Amino acid sequence: MENFHSWGLNEPLVRALDEAGYENPTPVQAAVIPFLNSTRSDLIALAQTGTGKTAAFGIPLLERLQPGSRNPKALILCPTRELCLQITRELEKFSRYMDRINITPVYGGSSYEKQEMAFRRGTDIIVATPGRLMDHLEKGKINTTEITALVLDESDEMLNMGFREDIEKILKHLPEEKEVWLFSATLPDEIRHLTKRYMKQPKEVTIGRVNQSADKVKHQVWMCRMDEKPLLLERLVDSEPDLYAIVFTRTRKDAQELAEKLLKDGYTADALHGELSQAQRDRVMTRFRNRDIRMLVATDVAARGIDVNDLTHVVHYSLPDDPEVYIHRSGRTARAGKEGISLVLAARSRTDLLKRAEKMVGKAFEIMEPPTQEDVLRLRMENFFKTLKSMPLDESVWRPLYPQIHQLIQDVEPEEILLRFMQLHFGKWVGKEAQARNQARSRDRDFREGGRDRDRDFGRDRDRGRSGGRDFERSSSRDRDRRGSRDRYEEPSRRAPRSEDRYGRRESRPSADNRNDGGFDTLKIGLNLGIQDGLGKRQVAKLVALATGLSERNITDVRMHGSRTEFKVPGSARKNIYSLEKMEYPDKKLEVQLL
Ligand code: AMP
Numbered sequence: 001m002e003n004f005h006s007w008g009l010n011e012p013l014v015r016a017l018d019e020a021g022y023e024n025p026t027p028v029q030a031a032v033i034p035f036l037n038s039t040r041s042d043l044i045a046l047a048q049t050g051t052g053k054t055a056a057f058g059i060p061l062l063e064r065l066q067p068g069s070r071n072p073k074a075l076i077l078c079p080t081r082e083l084c085l086q087i088t089r090e091l092e093k094f095s096r097y098m099d100r101i102n103i104t105p106v107y108g109g110s111s112y113e114k115q116e117m118a119f120r121r122g123t124d125i126i127v128a129t130p131g132r133l134m135d136h137l138e139k140g141k142i143n144t145t146e147i148t149a150l151v152l153d154e155s156d157e158m159l160n161m162g163f164r165e166d167i168e169k170i171l172k173h174l175p176e177e178k179e180v181w182l183f184s185a186t187l188p189d190e191i192r193h194l195t196k197r198y199m200k201q202p203k204e205v206t207i208g209r210v211n212q213s214a215d216k217v218k219h220q221v222w223m224c225r226m227d228e229k230p231l232l233l234e235r236l237v238d239s240e241p242d243l244y245a246i247v248f249t250r251t252r253k254d255a256q257e258l259a260e261k262l263l264k265d266g267y268t269a270d271a272l273h274g275e276l277s278q279a280q281r282d283r284v285m286t287r288f289r290n291r292d293i294r295m296l297v298a299t300d301v302a303a304r305g306i307d308v309n310d311l312t313h314v315v316h317y318s319l320p321d322d323p324e325v326y327i328h329r330s331g332r333t334a335r336a337g338k339e340g341i342s343l344v345l346a347a348r349s350r351t352d353l354l355k356r357a358e359k360m361v362g363k364a365f366e367i368m369e370p371p372t373q374e375d376v377l378r379l380r381m382e383n384f385f386k387t388l389k390s391m392p393l394d395e396s397v398w399r400p401l402y403p404q405i406h407q408l409i410q411d412v413e414p415e416e417i418l419l420r421f422m423q424l425h426f427g428k429w430v431g432k433e434a435q436a437r438n439q440a441r442s443r444d445r446d447f448r449e450g451g452r453d454r455d456r457d458f459g460r461d462r463d464r465g466r467s468g469g470r471d472f473e474r475s476s477s478r479d480r481d482r483r484g485s486r487d488r489y490e491e492p493s494r495r496a497p498r499s500e501d502r503y504g505r506r507e508s509r510p511s512a513d514n515r516n517d518g519g520f521d522t523l524k525i526g527l528n529l530g531i532q533d534g535l536g537k538r539q540v541a542k543l544v545a546l547a548t549g550l551s552e553r554n555i556t557d558v559r560m561h562g563s564r565t566e567f568k569v570p571g572s573a574r575k576n577i578y579s580l581e582k583m584e585y586p587d588k589k590l591e592v593q594l595l
Contacts (some may be wrong), residue, residue, distance in 0.1 A: 007034055012097030013062055017055075022091050028057070028207045035203065036060035036181070042202035044195055048331040049154065049206055050307075053183050057151045061125065062091070064149065067100050070122030072142065074149040075174070076165065077130055079157040079304060081107040081278075082285075086307040087127045087153065098272035101125070108132040109278050117142050129186055130158060130166035137173045148178050155184040156324075159303060164190065171198050185331075186324055195405075217366040221344045221354065229317060229345045230261055231436045236343070237267055237295065238376045238429075241383060245313035247297045248329050250320070251581065253589060259297040260315065264347040265432065267293040272302045300325055306330070316344040319353045321574065321594070326357040373433050377426065384425070407578070431525045443481030522556075522568045525577060526593035529585070530563040540565050547583050548576040566595065 003024055004017050025033065028047040036043065037060055047053050061074050078084050088105040095101040106128035112135070119142055126133070126142070136142050150171075152158065158167060180199050184191055195202060225297070237243050249255045252273035259271035270284045270293045288296045291310060296303075300320060311333040320326055333340025344365070346354055358365050371379075393399075410415060434570045527544070529535055537558040545552045550573055557584055558567040569577060580592050 002030060002034070007037065007327050009037075009059065009063060012099070013059065015097050016094050017289040024057065026056075028052055028056045028205070031205045032056040033059050033206065035205075037063055039203075040179055041535040042179055042199040043205065044187070044202045045181070045183045045207070046185070046187060046566075047183060047205075047207040049332050049518045050334075052174070053153065054087055055094065057153070057181050057183065058087075058091050058094055061151070062101070063097065063147055064097050065098075065101060065124055067124055069146060070120075070399075071146040072104075072119075072123050072126045072144070073146050074125045074151070075147050075170075076127045076151040076153060077142075077158065077170065080161065081109060081129060082304070082306050083154065084127050084129055088558075089124060091127070094154055103127060106132050106136065106247060108391055111249065112136075123199065130163040130170060134166045134169055137170065144173050145172050145175060150174060150178055150180045152182045152184075153179070154457075155182050155194075156186045156188060159188070159190050164194075167194070167199075180588065184511060185328060198442070214341050217330050218339070218341045219330065219344075219358070219361060219363070220341055221346050221365045221367045222370040223346055223348060223367060224370060226347050230258065230471075231433070232345060232370050233258075233315065233317065234262070234265060234267065235373070235376050236313070236373050237262075239371045239379050240312065241355070243294055243312055244291065244310060245295050245315055246303060246308070246329075247295055247315040248303065249297060249299060249319070252302075254318065255297045255299050255302075259295075262297070263294060268296065270291045270299055272296055272298040274299065274308075276302075300329070301439050303329075303332075306332075311340055313341045313343055314347075316342070319344060319346060319350050319357070321353065321578075323353070324356040327360055330361075338463040356532045373430070377430065380426065381422070385554050397419065521571050523571055523574060523577065524557075524566060524568050524595040526595050527565050527567070527580065528563065530561050530565055532562050533588075535565075536560075539569070543583065544569070544577075544580060547580040548573055549579075550576070 004022060028045060032043065032045055033040070033056060036057075041179055045053070045056065047056075054283055057076070058081065061076075065073055076087060078087060084105045086105045091103045095103070100504075102118075102121070102123045102124040103125045104115065104127070106115050106126055108129060108131055115132075115136065119136070121323075121500050137144070152167070153206045158164075180197070182191070182195060182202070202594070223234060233247065247258070247269075249258060252275050255271040255273045256275075259269045262269035270287060272281060272284050276284070284293075284296070285306070287293050296308075297317075298306075314330050314333045316326065316329060318328070334344060344354065344357075346533075354365065375460035403444055408515065412420075525544075528542060529543075537560055540560070541552050541555040544555050544567065548569070550569060554573075556568045558565060574594075577594075578592055583588050583590055
């Protein structure tokens, strides 16, 4: 089999790769490195994060470098600061035995002067986020005349983040004669367009996501109600002693609230989201990397570019609307040949999204029964007794105390002692579980009986920082229509009658409002603003238009209720509609439901 030794790479590079534990190339490395080492060419490589892309472009770049002048010879563009630092770290690792290679990370939020000083001292490779690099280029701080290779890493993410204009401007600052290597997980039209315009007969390499996802990531689903998710997440931690996971939520608020709840319940978790300062983010990441915290609760944006190996699980606490995002998330586990689990905690109302994600991954997700309290308790007791039995006894301390201990407890039967001891040790956990279950049940009951009160309870829960309201309402109201009043979750064996699919959803029920044969034409949306908020239809439409950039004309069928409004928008607004949730509204967090 081919490996880094058989490719005739320079000796210091091979030594560094050996040291970094790189024995066998990953598929993207095998496809790209020998090709680029023998040919000057543009390249389009379709590969996920975590497939070894950095070495795939980093090794050929380092092989091409001929240090001498102070000007940069290669430029790598990537979407985030995290990724920028991570690529820099990797390249520094690879080049540590090579002569005088300078690699300079350039990203927003840090000092311009320091970066300019690095350019003046001399740099061989610049690793940059587009915005900050553009600033330097416009100020004439970088001599680009010797740049002969440009790498665009995570190109789809860069475009998603609105960097297209900057990238095109940057390209205009670079010499005409250069190689362009584009890496991306997906190839949307916008990227195709870029490649046509700026690349010359690029070689295309596709490293199937199926390889990575299908082989190494196990996709599992726990169907549940929204308000059961915190409890189930805690059961997951309790039943997986080695859990090391990123838990994805949809909003910053959800991430913060969930992390706080986990902490309060005694679990080591922390939140990573856009509202944290850079220093706070760094602190959280260091603690996570050092495994001082076992669960990082993160939003998709904040988690971009984070490189953490050995994750046992990626948990989708909320499913993303875009199946591509699902792929990105789950690609963070099962790295470098290891196995990993991508676990979805899914409300039944999200089965459309589940199916789309499943289709994109290319294999069926496994629908699992979440562990019961009894399962978890059994596991914890087993572990406890395993430790107890294998633990060496400090004879000199405890043996002499035995007569005294014996005397203190001699009037209690051994069986009683053992049971009470277990209660002392595990009772708090059992109690906490029971309390959480009761709370979830009573919320469900309030909902079923409550009519208008439902909204009040729902609001209160949200303020207390429990389940994110959106999914709760979504799962409850729609599921109730389908399921009648029976709570299927408590009767899992009867969960899927014949007329329902394996998610417990009726196959025959089309989401008539949203779907036609050709796909999504109009979307029916629910918003948690209504007559009680003192608004009229026109004002709601205005607000929606303002948040999404749609014209008011496109917001149709507006129906107002006490505490909510339903309306329709064109299918093309699928992504933008969630901008509504970012709008400032007095005393309320706006929540959008896709109906
Ligand atoms: P990347 O996609 O470049 O971010 O790589 C994902 C992770 O896999 C990084 O932590 C790399 O250090 C590691 N890695 C990449 N290639 C190899 C390899 N050939 N052997 C072992 N580990 C690797």
